[in-house]
Amino acid sequence: MTPASVQLEPRPIQPLAAGKPGRYEDGRVVVDRADGDLGDRGAQRVGWVQTPHFEVGRQDQRIHVVHWLPVSRIDDDLTGLLTTELFDPGWVCGADAFERIFTGVVLSTFQEPLDGWELFYRNTLGRLLQGPSGLAGAGGSIDGYRPVYERAISLVAPGEILELGCCFGFLSLQLAARGDVRVLASDVSAGTVGLLDAVQPRLGTHVRTLVANAARVPLPDQCVDTVLAVHLLEHLDQDDCTAVFGQALRLARHRVVIAVPFEAERAVELGHVRTFDLESLAAAAGDLPSGWRGRISQYHGGWLVIDRI
Numbered sequence: 001m002t003p004a005s006v007q008l009e010p011r012p013i014q015p016l017a018a019g020k021p022g023r024y025e026d027g028r029v030v031v032d033r034a035d036g037d038l039g040d041r042g043a044q045r046v047g048w049v050q051t052p053h054f055e056v057g058r059q060d061q062r063i064h065v066v067h068w069l070p071v072s073r074i075d076d077d078l079t080g081l082l083t084t085e086l087f088d089p090g091w092v093c094g095a096d097a098f099e100r101i102f103t104g105v106v107l108s109t110f111q112e113p114l115d116g117w118e119l120f121y122r123n124t125l126g127r128l129l130q131g132p133s134g135l136a137g138a139g140g141s142i143d144g145y146r147p148v149y150e151r152a153i154s155l156v157a158p159g160e161i162l163e164l165g166c167c168f169g170f171l172s173l174q175l176a177a178r179g180d181v182r183v184l185a186s187d188v189s190a191g192t193v194g195l196l197d198a199v200q201p202r203l204g205t206h207v208r209t210l211v212a213n214a215a216r217v218p219l220p221d222q223c224v225d226t227v228l229a230v231h232l233l234e235h236l237d238q239d240d241c242t243a244v245f246g247q248a249l250r251l252a253r254h255r256v257v258i259a260v261p262f263e264a265e266r267a268v269e270l271g272h273v274r275t276f277d278l279e280s281l282a283a284a285a286g287d288l289p290s291g292w293r294g295r296i297s298q299y300h301g302g303w304l305v306i307d308r309i
Helices: 078-087 097-106 111-128 142-154 171-174 188-202 238-251 278-285
Strands: 023-025 027-032 054-059 060-068 159-164 179-185 206-212 224-230 252-260 293-296 303-309
Touching: 023 159, 027 097, 054 078, 060 097, 060 224, 060 238, 078 097, 078 142, 097 111, 111 142, 111 171, 111 188, 142 171, 142 224, 142 252, 159 171, 159 238, 171 179, 179 188, 238 252, 238 278, 252 278, 278 293, 278 303
Parallel strands: 027 060, 159 179, 159 224, 179 206, 224 252
Antiparallel strands: 023 027, 054 060, 252 303, 293 303
């Protein structure tokens, strides 16, 4: 028996755990996919909040979310929808709650978890290829990082590539589709890496994966041609940023590509712990060791491209 005064850490998110059809639940959140269309929903429940795509309230000390999202909207624009409708207004807060609700929306779409994630990956990758959607309320997630990915891909020469902090692996998957690179996608989250491994056979793709902290990568020196850290540093404090720079330079034979978003305020719900501008990006890199040359530029955020001389 655990004393009432003791707060237990919530269990890690299990992205492939089966649950009840149309529902995801864990110790912190419950997410239900609503029956019917948006126009069919009734009056707002007492103590709950209605937004264009969600209802949110609290019961039994858990956050309850109901969503009205068609299968065509199960993609990475969930980031923007959740931020705009639930987190920016303050109805829900915290990176952990964000990740659990995000996972819950995907898993509540189909009875089989991998069916939901396959849909999520296919919709997102399709949107990345199709160009801007103009979807109202989408929050700009995919449309926002499409040009970032396009530039990152343009900076990669044929050869062996390591992406640090790959998250869902969309950039690595797009790179692998070029056919002239061999990609290793790395992330600290075993659950996220396991999800990428599980969904790849359904997508017909092949990206090698590695569970590793980007500040301590268990790979030999100069083992790849290019190292990518795209929208990773904003999740790290200065000590870890310094360590990531050191690892990237150690691992790369030829080039390191760093990209960061420029934000007026850090996106806490996305796990960002710091903001960047051109000056702070240069400061984070510090003095490059002998034999390397870097250049900083701005394009949908900040870029630091470091080449071995």
